[in-house]
Amino acid sequence: MIELLPSILSADFAHLADQVAAAERGGGTVIHVDVMDGHFVPNITIGPPVVKSLRKATRLPLDCHLMVENPDEFIPAFADAGADWVSVHYEACRHLHRSLELIAHHGMKPGVVVNPATPVHLLREILPMVHHVLVMSVNPGFGGQQFIEFSLRKIRELAALRRDLGLAFRIEVDGGVAHDTVARIVQAGAELLVAGNAVFGAGEPERDARALLAAARQAEGA
Numbered sequence: 001m002i003e004l005l006p007s008i009l010s011a012d013f014a015h016l017a018d019q020v021a022a023a024e025r026g027g028g029t030v031i032h033v034d035v036m037d038g039h040f041v042p043n044i045t046i047g048p049p050v051v052k053s054l055r056k057a058t059r060l061p062l063d064c065h066l067m068v069e070n071p072d073e074f075i076p077a078f079a080d081a082g083a084d085w086v087s088v089h090y091e092a093c094r095h096l097h098r099s100l101e102l103i104a105h106h107g108m109k110p111g112v113v114v115n116p117a118t119p120v121h122l123l124r125e126i127l128p129m130v131h132h133v134l135v136m137s138v139n140p141g142f143g144g145q146q147f148i149e150f151s152l153r154k155i156r157e158l159a160a161l162r163r164d165l166g167l168a169f170r171i172e173v174d175g176g177v178a179h180d181t182v183a184r185i186v187q188a189g190a191e192l193l194v195a196g197n198a199v200f201g202a203g204e205p206e207r208d209a210r211a212l213l214a215a216a217r218q219a220e221g222a
Helices: 013-025 048-057 075-081 096-105 120-129 151-165 182-188 205-221
Strands: 003-006 031-036 062-067 085-089 109-114 132-136 170-174 192-195
Touching (some): 003 013, 003 031, 003 205, 013 205, 031 048, 048 075, 075 085, 120 132, 132 192, 151 170, 151 182
Parallel strands (some): 031 062, 109 132
């Protein structure tokens, strides 16, 4: 089932609760939270305190994408703040199996993320452990970037791998998800669509979330 995950990276932080509520009215079912530390990626965003405040403002699951060095050090704090899903980068984890176990140990759904240059076949051994795999379709760090076209091949490869292994993890995509790309992304096999600028950029998150989700679901049935 296609789901829209509005990314608060592009939201107006002065009115964050209202923006999230509007995106939910537009059909968003999970809120995506981009956590950046200025080391693993060249930007600094938010941490557990904002997640804790956001937890009070919405009942939707909070999907925390940790773009940080040493993610194991932060996983307990995000659990305490109320995160529901936590994903860590293949490229940032020295012991990925241990990191995913730690997320699950804290009662959250574990996910793994791959940067554009990382082949998805490298995830084969840990795929039975994850709730979702997040394919980055831009280089992480900033919103509003252009979709990297070869990401479609990676999504298709991941869908084939899931089928071959008889697994049920969800396929998430983040980066450049917009009206001109969403149909191809869905047709490649992605189900969890992270969208920031396409939902919040024009200041009409309810309208734009609804329109993007409608386009995605139309592509799903095509």
